[in-house]
Amino acid sequence: xxSSETVSPPQTTDMESSTxxxxxxGHESFPAKMVAREVNAFFGKTHALHNVSLxxxxxxxxxxxxxxxxxxxxxxxxxxxxxxxxxxxMKGTITLDGxxxxxxxxxxxxxxxxxVFQKPNPFPTMSIFDNVAAGLRFNGMHNRKKLxxxxxxxxxxxxxxxxxxxxxxxxxxxxxxxQQQRLCIARTLAVNPEVVLMDEPASALDPxxxxxxxxxxxxxxxxxxxxxxxxxxxxxxxxxxxxxxxxIGELIEVGETxxxxxxxxxxxxxxxxxxxxx
Amino acid sequence: xxxxAEIQNVMTTGQSLYHRWRKLKNHGMTTVSGLCxxxxxxxxxxxxxxxxxxxxxxxxxxxxxxxxxxxxxxGGGMANAMVGTAILIGLGALFALxxxxxxxxxxxxxGSNPLGVAVRFMAxxxxxxxxxxxxxxxxxxxxxxxxxxxxLAGGVALAILMIPTITRTTEEMxxxxxxxxxxxxxxxxxxxxxxxxxxxxxxxxxxxTTGILLALARAAGETAxxxxxxxxxRFWSTAIDQPIGSLSVFIYDYAKAPFEDWNxxxxxxxxxxxxxxxxxxxxxxxxxxxxxxxx
Numbered sequence: 001x002x003s004s005e006t007v008s009p010p011q012t013t014d015m016e017s018s019t020x021x022x023x024x025x026g027h028e029s030f031p032a033k034m035v036a037r038e039v040n041a042f043f044g045k046t047h048a049l050h051n052v053s054l055x056x057x058x059x060x061x062x063x064x065x066x067x068x069x070x071x072x073x074x075x076x077x078x079x080x081x082x083x084x085x086x087x088x089x090m091k092g093t094i095t096l097d098g099x100x101x102x103x104x105x106x107x108x109x110x111x112x113x114x115x116v117f118q119k120p121n122p123f124p125t126m127s128i129f130d131n132v133a134a135g136l137r138f139n140g141m142h143n144r145k146k147l148x149x150x151x152x153x154x155x156x157x158x159x160x161x162x163x164x165x166x167x168x169x170x171x172x173x174x175x176x177x178x179q180q181q182r183l184c185i186a187r188t189l190a191v192n193p194e195v196v197l198m199d200e201p202a203s204a205l206d207p208x209x210x211x212x213x214x215x216x217x218x219x220x221x222x223x224x225x226x227x228x229x230x231x232x233x234x235x236x237x238x239x240x241x242x243x244x245x246x247x248i249g250e251l252i253e254v255g256e257t258x259x260x261x262x263x264x265x266x267x268x269x270x271x272x273x274x275x276x277x278x
Numbered sequence: 279x280x281x282x283a284e285i286q287n288v289m290t291t292g293q294s295l296y297h298r299w300r301k302l303k304n305h306g307m308t309t310v311s312g313l314c315x316x317x318x319x320x321x322x323x324x325x326x327x328x329x330x331x332x333x334x335x336x337x338x339x340x341x342x343x344x345x346x347x348x349x350x351x352x353g354g355g356m357a358n359a360m361v362g363t364a365i366l367i368g369l370g371a372l373f374a375l376x377x378x379x380x381x382x383x384x385x386x387x388x389g390s391n392p393l394g395v396a397v398r399f400m401a402x403x404x405x406x407x408x409x410x411x412x413x414x415x416x417x418x419x420x421x422x423x424x425x426x427x428x429x430l431a432g433g434v435a436l437a438i439l440m441i442p443t444i445t446r447t448t449e450e451m452x453x454x455x456x457x458x459x460x461x462x463x464x465x466x467x468x469x470x471x472x473x474x475x476x477x478x479x480x481x482x483x484x485x486x487t488t489g490i491l492l493a494l495a496r497a498a499g500e501t502a503x504x505x506x507x508x509x510x511x512r513f514w515s516t517a518i519d520q521p522i523g524s525l526s527v528f529i530y531d532y533a534k535a536p537f538e539d540w541n542x543x544x545x546x547x548x549x550x551x552x553x554x555x556x557x558x559x560x561x562x563x564x565x566x567x568x569x570x571x572x573x
Contacts (some may be wrong), residue, residue: 085464086457111467121458125480135466138476184462191467 030057030242033195033225034079034101034113039092041074041083048074048088052251054244056195061217062227063240063257067272070246072229076197079227080113081106096195111139114193118200120180122172122187129168131183135191150190158186159216178209185216189224196220198228202235214239233273237261245269326552333545341546346512346528352539356547358514362429362523363498363551365516366508369433370497374440375490381441382448382486387474389449398449405442412438413503421507429515429522432508436500440493447489451482487566495555501526525551 032055041049049071056062056079064072077083078090081101094101101109122131130137132151141147151168155161160182164175172183181201188196198217202210217226217239230236236243237257244254245268253260253269264270330337340355347354381401385394416435421427455478463473479486504510509521510531516522525547532544 080465082461082465085461107464107467107469109467110465114467115461115465117458117461117465119458121456121462123459123462123477123481125477125483134463134477135468138463138466138468138472187462187466 030055030060032056033058034094034096034227035098036075036078036094037092039075039078039090039094041071041078041088041090043074043086043088048249049078049090050249051092052246054251054254056225056227057242058225059221059223060225060241061221061239063236063243064227064229064246065231065233065236065243065272066246066252068231069248071249072246073199075246076115076199076227076229079195079197080110080115082110082115111135111191112193113195113197114188114191115197115199116181116185116188116201119204120177120184122180122183124171124173126172127169128164128172128175128183131172132186132190135187139191151186154186154189155183157189157216157220158182159212160186176209178205178212181205181209181213182216185213189220193224195225195227198226200229200231203231210235233261245272247272326549329545329549329552333542333547333549336539336542336546337549341543341550345514346523349537354543356523356525356528356543356550358511359523359525359528359547360550360554361514361516362508362511363525363554365429365518365522366432366436366504366524367494367498369429369518370436370440371490371494373433373437374444374493377437378441378444378490378493379448379486381445383452383474383479385445385449386452387470387478398446401442401445404438405446408502409435409439409500410502413505413507416503416507424519427507427509427521429508429518429520432504432522432524433518435503435507436497439500439503440497443493443496444490447492448482448486451485451489452478454485455481483566487562491559491562494558498555498558499526499551501530505530525554 034056036055037053039049039052039054040047052071052075054062054075064075066072074083074088077086077088079094079101083090084106096104096109096112101113104112122128123134126134129151132154133147136147136150152161152165155164160179163179164170164183167174172180175183181204185196185201201217202213205213214235217228220226221241228236228239240257242254243257243260245252245260245264245266247268253264253266255265260269261273264273270276340353342355342360343357344353344355345358346356381397385398385401388394389398413435415438416431420431420434424431452474459477459481460473463477464470468477504524504527508524508527510527511521511523513523529544529547529551532540532547535541535544
């Protein structure tokens with residue numbers, strides 16, 4: 001914390017409350033969509049995250065890297081309060097557009113901050129169409145025409161439309177793993193979130209599907225704020241604008257992806273990205 | 279690298295003694311489980327066959343569409359008892375399904391607290407209570423206030439017997455649904471209740487149906503709790519505030535009667551009851567079959 005190059009990120013007026021706390025290092029240029037300050041996360045007595053302060057830049061891709069068990073998924077799940085669903089607890093503040101997420105109803109928050117999981121998890125009792133429409137339908141939209149429109153748009157956005165347009169009534173489980181994951185991305189996009197969190201979205205996929213998902217992430221960032229957790233450093237380097245390195249529950253370093261991978265400032269970061277420890 | 283001789287020995291695929299022993303064990307266990315399957319299925323077939331054999335002479339169209347004949351007259355049927363059984367099960371299900379399913383949902387989704395533990399424990403105890411005791415309870419809470427026996431009282435007794443089974447299977451089946459579907463629903467901004475009812479419940483439906491079916495089947499065959507609740511009725515009645523006949527009580531009465539033709543009709547009624555349960559299973563399976571096979 002507090003390196004000499006720290007520059008306070010330009011912030012909108014309604015975010016003043018967070019400016020008085022120390023912003024994390026390395027935020028050179030991007031305005032923040034979500035701001036986490038001194039976040040501590042716990043699972044029972046296990047202290048999973050220690051004082052993490054990190055900004056999620058608006059309409060950019062933030063990659064979170066680090067070895068297994070470093071707390072990167074936990075951090076991601078704190079952002080949309082999925083952490084508490086698994087029985088965890090959190091201290092510190094996380095804001096979305098300056099509003100404390102703890103004060104937003106969890107259901108409303110998750111409509112604005114969507115999530116794609118590591119393992120593709122389409123709803124097994126639903127068709128491909130119904131999977132994409134689920135979020136809207138269960139929140140009260142039943143206009144068939146409108147739903148059809150949105151489903152098509154989201155499947156197109158997820159680069160899946162051409163592959164499934166003739167089998168929209170087939171089970172969401174009937175397509176390949178890579179297609180299922182893109183279906184899950186389409187499903188997440190359908191509720192029109194502002195932020196999309198991705199928890200190792202490509203780790204269960206083959207290289208071709210991975211490439212498709214990465215391409216997709218790249219395209220999505222013009223409309224969405226994206227935070228992606230990944231084990232794969234090449235992936236982080238390819239898709240992200242900012243990269244944060246976590247190690248044993250702490251944020252070690254965050255910076256522009258190019259800068260972090262070429263001139264890491266912390267020894268641990270350098271060791272990790274050069275593969276000297278894992 | 280030196281290969282470990284012992285590992286080599288174990289992992290070898292040749293015709294070693296160990297290899298043959300392994301194959302033998304494999305075949306042995308397959309045979310044993312096959313035999314156990316037979317042991318489990320044969321009694322069902324025997325019972326089915328024997329009731330049919332004994333009751334065949336009484337099984338005719340009249341048995342299904344006629345009313346019981348007075349003592350001394352031969353022939354007649356059990357139309358009223360079949361309708362009565364249907365009404366009793368229907369009433370029982372009407373009370374037990376909402377309570378059982380909602381309680382099961384509560385236990386699975388919100389029940390990791392002292393209340394949940396207590397309810398779970400009590401459901402288990404309730405499922406172990408002898409059915410005749412449940413009959414007494416229904417007698418006290420329904421028959422005494424109403425001052426007469428009724429189908430309603432029988433339905434309440436059956437419901438009390440069904441509730442624990444339905445509750446516990448619903449809970450177990452919901453718990454079997456992977457957490458990832460729950461998270462996927464919540465992450466879409468779907469409320470916990472809607473996630474449970476619209477995503478989790480359909481996924482668990484097949485298992486829950488099996489539980490409901492077991493409960494219904496058990497209730498259909500219950501006799502003791504009906505003896506002093508629904509009582510029995512030799513006449514046509516579909517009123518729920520009046521005593522009503524049922525197959526199981528008819529079997530009880532007719533099987534201990536000293537008349538040959540009544541005994542035969544008891545067998546026939548037994549056969550019909552088993553067939554009903556069988557049919558019910560098939561219908562339930564068909565209705566809840568998945569569009570997509572797997573779930």
